[in-house]
Amino acid sequence: SRSIRLAVIPGDGIGPEVVAQGLKVLGSVLPSDVKLETREYDLGARRWHATGETLPDAELASLKQHDAILLGAIGDPTVPSGVLERGLLLKLRFAFDHYVNLRPSKLFPHTVSPLAGRPEIDFVVVREGTEGPYTGNGGSLRTGTPAEVATEVSVNTAYGVERVVRDAYERAQARPRRKLTLVHKNNVLVHAGHLWRRVFDRVGREYPEVTTDYLHVDAATIFFVTQPERFDVIVTDNLFGDILTDLAAAVTGGIGLAASGNINPTGAFPSMFEPVHGSAPDIAGTGKADPTATVLSVALLLRHLGYEAEAARVETAVAEDITGRGSVVRTTDQVGDALVSRVLASVQTG
Amino acid sequence: SRSIRLAVIPGDGIGPEVVAQGLKVLGSVLPSDVKLETREYDLGARRWHATGETLPDAELASLKQHDAILLGAIGDPTVPSGVLERGLLLKLRFAFDHYVNLRPSKLFPHTVSPLAGRPEIDFVVVREGTEGPYTGNGGSLRTGTPAEVATEVSVNTAYGVERVVRDAYERAQARPRRKLTLVHKNNVLVHAGHLWRRVFDRVGREYPEVTTDYLHVDAATIFFVTQPERFDVIVTDNLFGDILTDLAAAVTGGIGLAASGNINPTGAFPSMFEPVHGSAPDIAGTGKADPTATVLSVALLLRHLGYEAEAARVETAVAEDITGRGSVVRTTDQVGDALVSRVLASVQTG
Ligand SMILES: CC(C)[C@H](C(=O)O)[C@@H](O)C(=O)O
Ligand SMILES: CC(C)[C@H](C(=O)O)[C@@H](O)C(=O)O
Numbered sequence: 001s002r003s004i005r006l007a008v009i010p011g012d013g014i015g016p017e018v019v020a021q022g023l024k025v026l027g028s029v030l031p032s033d034v035k036l037e038t039r040e041y042d043l044g045a046r047r048w049h050a051t052g053e054t055l056p057d058a059e060l061a062s063l064k065q066h067d068a069i070l071l072g073a074i075g076d077p078t079v080p081s082g083v084l085e086r087g088l089l090l091k092l093r094f095a096f097d098h099y100v101n102l103r104p105s106k107l108f109p110h111t112v113s114p115l116a117g118r119p120e121i122d123f124v125v126v127r128e129g130t131e132g133p134y135t136g137n138g139g140s141l142r143t144g145t146p147a148e149v150a151t152e153v154s155v156n157t158a159y160g161v162e163r164v165v166r167d168a169y170e171r172a173q174a175r176p177r178r179k180l181t182l183v184h185k186n187n188v189l190v191h192a193g194h195l196w197r198r199v200f201d202r203v204g205r206e207y208p209e210v211t212t213d214y215l216h217v218d219a220a221t222i223f224f225v226t227q228p229e230r231f232d233v234i235v236t237d238n239l240f241g242d243i244l245t246d247l248a249a250a251v252t253g254g255i256g257l258a259a260s261g262n263i264n265p266t267g268a269f270p271s272m273f274e275p276v277h278g279s280a281p282d283i284a285g286t287g288k289a290d291p292t293a294t295v296l297s298v299a300l301l302l303r304h305l306g307y308e309a310e311a312a313r314v315e316t317a318v319a320e321d322i323t324g325r326g327s328v329v330r331t332t333d334q335v336g337d338a339l340v341s342r343v344l345a346s347v348q349t350g
Numbered sequence: 351s352r353s354i355r356l357a358v359i360p361g362d363g364i365g366p367e368v369v370a371q372g373l374k375v376l377g378s379v380l381p382s383d384v385k386l387e388t389r390e391y392d393l394g395a396r397r398w399h400a401t402g403e404t405l406p407d408a409e410l411a412s413l414k415q416h417d418a419i420l421l422g423a424i425g426d427p428t429v430p431s432g433v434l435e436r437g438l439l440l441k442l443r444f445a446f447d448h449y450v451n452l453r454p455s456k457l458f459p460h461t462v463s464p465l466a467g468r469p470e471i472d473f474v475v476v477r478e479g480t481e482g483p484y485t486g487n488g489g490s491l492r493t494g495t496p497a498e499v500a501t502e503v504s505v506n507t508a509y510g511v512e513r514v515v516r517d518a519y520e521r522a523q524a525r526p527r528r529k530l531t532l533v534h535k536n537n538v539l540v541h542a543g544h545l546w547r548r549v550f551d552r553v554g555r556e557y558p559e560v561t562t563d564y565l566h567v568d569a570a571t572i573f574f575v576t577q578p579e580r581f582d583v584i585v586t587d588n589l590f591g592d593i594l595t596d597l598a599a600a601v602t603g604g605i606g607l608a609a610s611g612n613i614n615p616t617g618a619f620p621s622m623f624e625p626v627h628g629s630a631p632d633i634a635g636t637g638k639a640d641p642t643a644t645v646l647s648v649a650l651l652l653r654h655l656g657y658e659a660e661a662a663r664v665e666t667a668v669a670e671d672i673t674g675r676g677s678v679v680r681t682t683d684q685v686g687d688a689l690v691s692r693v694l695a696s697v698q699t700g
Contacts, residue, residue, distance in 0.1 A: 075537070081547075082540035114575045116466040131537060133483075133504070144548065148508035150541040154483070158498035185589070187425070188440070189483060191490045191500040197431075198494065220597035225464045225575060225600045239535070243593060246568035250575045275472045290389070309660040 003035040004305060007066040007270065012084070012290035013279025014332075015072025021291035021336030022070060022298045025317075028340045029302070029310045039066070045076035054087030060095055063166055068301050069272035072294065073279035086136060093129050095268035098262035099126035099160065101238075102300065103245040103276060105229075108322045111253035115225060121252050123231035126168040127241025129262055132192075132239040152167045156192040161199045163310040168235035168264060179232035180204075183220045183240055186207050190337040196237065207236055209281040220244060224251055242339070249276055256289075257322075258297035261304060271304050273297040287331035292318055317342035352485055353385040354655060357416040362394040362434070363629025364639035364682075365453035371686030372420060372444035372483035372648045375667075378690045379652070379660045379697075389416070393438055395426035398689025404437030410445055413699025418651050419622035423645065427627055434589035436486060439610065443479050448612035449476035449510065450517050451588075452650065453595040453626060457578075458672045460601035465575060471602050473581035476518040479612055481510040484588040506542040506587070511549045518585035519557045519617055523652075530554075531563040531583035533570045533590055546587065570594060599626055606639075606671075609646035612655060621654050623647040637681035642668055 008023065010016035023038065030036055041059060048054055063069060074089045088281050093101070107113055107121035137153035165182075172180040182200045186193025197214065204212050213221065217240045221232055236244065249258035258276035275293030283289055296318055303311035317339050330338070358373065359388055360366035373388065380386055389407060391516065398404055413419060424439045445453070457463055457471035487503035515532075522530040532550045536543025554562050565573065567590045573580055574597050586594060597609035609624035625643030633639055653661035667689050679690070 036698045081537045081543070085537040086540065114465055114467075116464060131501075138504070138539075138541045140545060143545075146508050146512075148545055150506045150545040152483075152504040152506075152539045154488070154501045154502040154504070156502075158496050162496075175478075185592075187431045187435040188589075189502045189590075190436065190486075191488045192502045195433070195490060195498055195500040218593050221571065221593055221604060222600040223595040225597070225605075239538075242538075243568050243571055246569040247575070247597070250572040254576075255572060264440075305563075 005039045005066045007069045008040045009071040011072040011074045012076045013281040013284040018291040018294040019072040022294040025295045028343045060287040066270045071274040075279045098129045100263040101129035102261040105252045107252045110323045119229045121228045126349045132238035172233040173211045177232040179211045181234045185238040190324045261300040273301040289332045355416045356388045357419040358390045359421040361422040361424045362426045363631040363634040367682045368641040368644040369422040372644040377695045381696045416620045421624040425629045443483045448479045450613040451479035452611040455602045457599040460673045469579045471578045476585045478514045478588045482588035522583040527582040529561045533586040542697045611650040623651040639682045
């Protein structure tokens with residue numbers, strides 16, 4: 001019999017609320033012969049305030065013993081900016097070598113987009129997850145004085161760029177439009193940018209069926225709002241990917257729908273799935289959080305673990321739920337229940 | 351009698367075409383007692399192909415003898431990416447210490463915005479122009495091999511951050527809404543980000559009437575499309591400012607309207623005014639380029655040199671022209687002529 005050992009990090013703010021719904025949907029869609037074992041980890045602001053710890057080694061070792069991780073959201077205004085992000089969230093991405101940060105963007109029918117004219121949007125950003133300006137390289141000198149100097153170093157390697165670029169080509173090759181766009185800023189960041197471009201062009205020769213394109217990151221933001229339909233698969237650096245995927249979420253109906261997977265495609269470490277949104281402390285506890293992004297992240301998790309049919313059922317349930325949304329405001333729990341109902345209905349008719 | 355010594359760098363692609371219109375409008379708006387002396391500099395792709403030079407020292411010294419610089423656009427696909435950008439455009443910004451890169455964004459009446467619902471947009475981005483990831487710091491090792499490492503170093507100093515932050519507070523203080531938003535990514539780029547935040551908070555104590563706000567750059571892109579009316583003055587780093595101002599141009603009716611000033615507020619060096627758009631080689635020579643961004647850059651130039659009434663007349667002419675635009679497609683030259691007519695009419699009635 002099959003099993004999934006799932007580590008759960010509910011985290012801060014609305015994290016626990018949306019994760020609860022994600023787990024509900026996961027439980028409802030899994031075949032009855034699959035045993036789901038979950039283990040919850042108390043990590044985030046509360047833990048840091050209580051013990052000063054962000055991610056102790058023992059916890060990291062224990063997390064590693066899982067097939068996947070589901071994470072809600074990390075961050076709280078009571079914790080200095082960067083402490084939990086660097087000490088927990090990014091530490092996980094780096095420790096588990098999540099070099100593919102996968103972020104699909106799709107404008108569902110009936111979703112309200114801030115864009116006039118409702119373009120067709122269906123692309124996926126493959127964001128590099130272990131290099132670039134996120135490495136934590138840099139420092140500050142004479143901190144707090146008028147003579148302070150602070151640096152941030154973007155580190156890029158042929159090894160790191162090639163593996164994510166190759167992953168992106170594979171994904172582009174598997175999609176109907178077969179188009180891959182590299183986004184960087186190689187007219188200014190010439191060292192990193194030229195490395196990316198050279199690797200992109202070289203690996204591209206192995207994928208003659210994939211049409212390629214290059215855009216500077218500033219120009220890319222323009223096309224995200226004026227011509228998002230031009231994108232199919234986008235591959236980009238860690239920081240540009242961070243910026244572009246929030247923008248992508250905005251134009252496809254909001255950060256409440258944006259899912260992500262921090263993936264280690266080799267399987268050497270557990271991959272981690274999380275909504276793109278943050279912990280939204282302002283609405284925590286109000287029942288206003290939309291769990292859809294977490295549920296869509298669960299779909300990515302299912303696909304990653306080989307449960308393709310189940311992933312598709314969750315995505316269909318979400319698409320139907322969004323299409324059927326009226327003007328009635330529902331709580332986090334009610335959205336979760338509605339999704340569970342649709343998932344269960346799909347097995348009866350399917 | 352007064353005079354303006356203006357250096358003109360038409361540059362590449364549509365650069366010369368839009369600059370010609372900018373100069374036409376400038377000539378039409380200046381009071382008759384102001385003597386305008388222009389000197390044109392042949393810099394850009396043509397020069398580089400002919401001589402291998404981007405910006406020789408003699409030219410730099412000669413440019414320095416001017417009150418201001420008007421630049422069209424730099425960059426051409428026949429020149430390796432980065433050569434002209436780093437060797438000419440950025441070299442000018444750094445050599446002339448253009449630490450305030452001023453980029454206003456306004457949604458004019460009747461402009462077609464890609465945003466549904468037409469929010470009110472009227473903000474200005476104060477982009478730092480001499481530090482951050484633009485310093486050219488970094489390099490690559492074992493270039494072209496599978497063991498390549500490439501770095502880009504973002505350099506930030508208290509000196510550099512404070513002067514631009516102070517400039518932004520001054521601008522916010524002088525505007526009706528008096529609101530200043532710092533955009534950075536201080537939860538990841540903790541060294542640079544915390545420096546920016548500390549300086550922002552400290553200088554802010556001298557401006558108690560200015561309301562302040564902080565946003566991570568990824569969140570800022572969301573608000574640019576969902577709630578652009580929330581912004582008044584934004585201060586940010588060189589790279590984030592580059593990305594955000596292209597996005598700002600997109601949501602306010604296009605890059606054809608986005609003006610910028612590379613300003614040295616001390617007056618030690620000439621400031622430089624240029625449209626935000628690039629050289630658009632695909633439409634060069636077709637008469638399709640919209641010179642409006644260049645004309646609005648001329649307005650910023652006039653204001654910088656103390657010709658406030660003239661700057662306002664140019665801006666009013668542009669606003670009227672945009673409002674009066676029908677469906678008839680006009681050439682670059684026709685738009686320039688229409689703006690000149692409006693400018694001249696405004697002096698007769700004014
Ligand atoms: C919270 C933060 C560290 C994180 C990032 O910058 O990657 C977030 O914005 C994201 O996109 O997942
Ligand atoms: C051409 C390029 C170097 C430049 C920049 O990145 O600053 C441009 O994008 C701009 O915004 O003026």
